Amino acid sequence: MSSNILVINCGSSSLKFSVVDSASGQQPITGLAERLGDTGAVVSIKSSGNDKIIIDIPNGEHDKALSTILDHLQQQDLLETIQAVGHRVVHGGEQFTDSTVIDDQVLLAIEACNHLAPLHNPANLIGIRTCQKLLSNVPHVAVFDTAFHQTMPEQAYLYPIPYELYKEQGIRRYGFHGTSHRYVSMALADTLGKPLESLNLISAHLGNGCSAASIQGGKSIDTTMGLTPLEGLVMGTRSGDVDPSLHHFLCSQMKMSIDEVNTLLNKKSGLLGLSSLSNDMRTLEQASQDGNQQAELAIQVFCYRLAKHIAALAVPLGHIDGLIFTGGIGENSVAIRQRVLALLAVLGFKIDDEQNKSAGKSQHGLITQPESTPAYVVNTNEEWMIAKDTQAAIQ
Numbered sequence: 001m002s003s004n005i006l007v008i009n010c011g012s013s014s015l016k017f018s019v020v021d022s023a024s025g026q027q028p029i030t031g032l033a034e035r036l037g038d039t040g041a042v043v044s045i046k047s048s049g050n051d052k053i054i055i056d057i058p059n060g061e062h063d064k065a066l067s068t069i070l071d072h073l074q075q076q077d078l079l080e081t082i083q084a085v086g087h088r089v090v091h092g093g094e095q096f097t098d099s100t101v102i103d104d105q106v107l108l109a110i111e112a113c114n115h116l117a118p119l120h121n122p123a124n125l126i127g128i129r130t131c132q133k134l135l136s137n138v139p140h141v142a143v144f145d146t147a148f149h150q151t152m153p154e155q156a157y158l159y160p161i162p163y164e165l166y167k168e169q170g171i172r173r174y175g176f177h178g179t180s181h182r183y184v185s186m187a188l189a190d191t192l193g194k195p196l197e198s199l200n201l202i203s204a205h206l207g208n209g210c211s212a213a214s215i216q217g218g219k220s221i222d223t224t225m226g227l228t229p230l231e232g233l234v235m236g237t238r239s240g241d242v243d244p245s246l247h248h249f250l251c252s253q254m255k256m257s258i259d260e261v262n263t264l265l266n267k268k269s270g271l272l273g274l275s276s277l278s279n280d281m282r283t284l285e286q287a288s289q290d291g292n293q294q295a296e297l298a299i300q301v302f303c304y305r306l307a308k309h310i311a312a313l314a315v316p317l318g319h320i321d322g323l324i325f326t327g328g329i330g331e332n333s334v335a336i337r338q339r340v341l342a343l344l345a346v347l348g349f350k351i352d353d354e355q356n357k358s359a360g361k362s363q364h365g366l367i368t369q370p371e372s373t374p375a376y377v378v379n380t381n382e383e384w385m386i387a388k389d390t391q392a393a394i395q
């Protein structure tokens with residue numbers, strides 16, 4: 001029997017999909033629908049061995065995008081092979097500690113988390129409901145970004161604010177990127193040939209969004225993101241940690257509205273804000289090499305804060321069996337890994353420059369010297385994790 005899973009990641013105006021063989025991780029077909037609801041709405045589809053196909057769906061919404069995608073799967077004789085649909089859902093609150101087959105109760109419970117992720121969960125729900133209508137003959141499974149971190153103890157997830165805000169409003173740290181942190185920790189244990197239960201790991205997912213997590217015996221015990229994905233590390237356009245009084249300062253002194261502050265911290269800060277140039281690490285590395293001081297400064301702040309957070313994440317672990325770099329920056333930037341490990345000499349990291357240079361795509365590479373606390377580059381694969389979870393949930 002086929003083990004093909006359709007993986008859907010639905011945003012408010014975009015929808016990513018892939019067909020993933022949950023056994024092998026192969027992705028025979030992937031694609032993206034963009035600018036949904038707009039005159040320029042478009043679906044692009046890439047199947048292995050073929051050129052990318054672009055299909056215009058002017059003013060098309062999610063239903064049009066999905067029916068276009070499903071028609072294409074039908075033409076490729078793939079539709080019949082789909083066993084289930086795995087939906088990425090950003091926020092599962094405290095209710096969801098694992099991936100879950102979706103029924104009416106689950107839909108209501110996801111909806112009840114909408115206030116915790118108002119930009120993401122409603123869009124995820126549109127994806128689920130549309131897909132359920134068009135593919136009603138297979139089970140649908142929700143895979144939550146937050147679920148992996150539900151094992152954090154109270155001392156890690158509580159904010160030091162009045163306790164009733166947690167009890168009555170659910171205001172606490174949740175953490176995100178759980179699918180990636182889980183995948184890379186499992187993949188590293190596999191590569192090392194050691195049981196995951198025996199390992200104390202720190203994983204640093206460094207993409208456009210960035211977060212790091214302490215993972216003890218395969219369970220998240222602390223992470224850098226909080227109630228929202230804004231907390232923690234410096235990211236492409238997000239500030240990460242700032243003084244909580246900054247909001248008050250910007251509103252009272254600069255007459256900004258709270259929404260303007262929110263936009264500033266989420267969309268105009270981080271690498272982009274500091275460099276005044278770009279949110280893209282490749283662009284900044286090039287600019288820094290060309291002598292752009294502000295680009296260099298942005299990289300320095302990024303690395304310094306990342307190193308401090310990684311050091312803090314060592315506290316609950318006691319000792320570190322491995323530090324994992326993953327995500328677009330973690331997997332590809334030789335220089336960022338070098339800078340961060342140099343800042344972390346206090347934890348016993350000693351980089352191996354040659355191995356650091358050769359680590360990267362399609363390797364699980366050790367990048368430190370034999371006597372060092374080990375650090376690795378592990379390529380993440382969130383789609384495969386979602387497919388594996390979906391397969392497990394329907395069994």
Ligand code: ADP
Nearest residue numbers: 206207208209279280281282327328329332333
């Ligand atoms: P997303 O979080 O959107 O999935 P990615 O994981 O693809 O993003 O990461 C995007 C980031 O990775 C960008 O900042 C990009 O510049 C960076 N990146 C990709 N390749 C390199 C590279 N060779 N060197 C430095 N940074 C890189």
